[in-house]
Amino acid sequence: METMITVQHLSKSFGTHEVLKDINFSVKKGEVVSIIGSSGSGKSTLLRCINLLEKPTGGEIIYKGENILDDKHNVNQYRTKLGMVFQQFNLFNNHDVLNNCMVGQVKVLKRSKEEAQKLAMKYLKVVGMDQYIHAKPKHLSGGQKQRVAIARALCMEPDVMLFDEPTSALDPEMVGEVLKVMKELAESGLTMLVVTHEMEFAREVSDRVVFMDKGVIAEEGIPEQIFNHPTQERTREFLKRTL
Ligand code: ADP
Ligand code: MG
Secondary structure, three states: OEEEEEEEEEEEOOOOEEEEEEEEEEEOOOOEEEEEEOOEEEEHHHHHHOOEEEEEEEOEEOOEEEEEOOOOHHHHHHHHHHHEEOOHHHHHHHHOHHHHHHHHHHHHHOHHHHHHHHHHHHHHHOOOHHHOOOOOOOOOOHHHHHHHHHHHHHHOOOEEEEEEEEOOOOOOOHHHHHHHHHHHHOOOOHHHHHHOOOHHHHHHHHHEEEEEEEOOEEEEOOOOHHHHHHHHHHHHHHHHOOO
């Protein structure tokens, strides 16, 4: 299977604080990889380095065989290949649902409004939000907002979707509807890298689980290994605290 993203010897420091240390892993096409670990272990920073919201201090990020940290690489083009979903939705609050899903397509991908609208409707249907196209975000529940945010990212037809704790800001009763959409996307073959505290999701939906601790990958493996037969003491400790 084709490798989509490979991270090699990635490091990131903020001042003297080394937040990521020699991170190595890769995501293959169609794979769902969950990243778990305690708060402060560097999960968000890792995702933000991968989509270049943060500049890594060292190492390489290889996307389809090219090091995107090379100066000559077209960063903007690379960014359009990654969809990002944040904990806090980050919708445009002054735009309705449909427009939220169209703006990036028209401005960044230069699609016609007609084409953008067609794709927006397609992906709003995928997340079950096609009945709300004229609603403003403030009139939506958290779960609905997050589903629109997922549709908006899908509209760019990215190669890889990055999720940073997409359900952590939601009321408990809304977590399920978002996880259901993510599970369906995973089953449809989308390549996904998911930072999550939802251990049930990580166990059921992921092909692989990466456990981060204090800026390093402490253990990585299939869900069966990580959850049932962890080899590292710190993985066992983390799971004992979490499950
Ligand atoms: P996680 O997502 O696993 O909770 P983060 O990647 O958000 O962890 O943070 C890892 C560490 O990096 C934390 O100690 C955090 O305080 C620090 N950190 C994250 N972003 C910044 C920043 N912009 N400036 C300084 N320190 C940061
Ligand atoms: Mg985080």
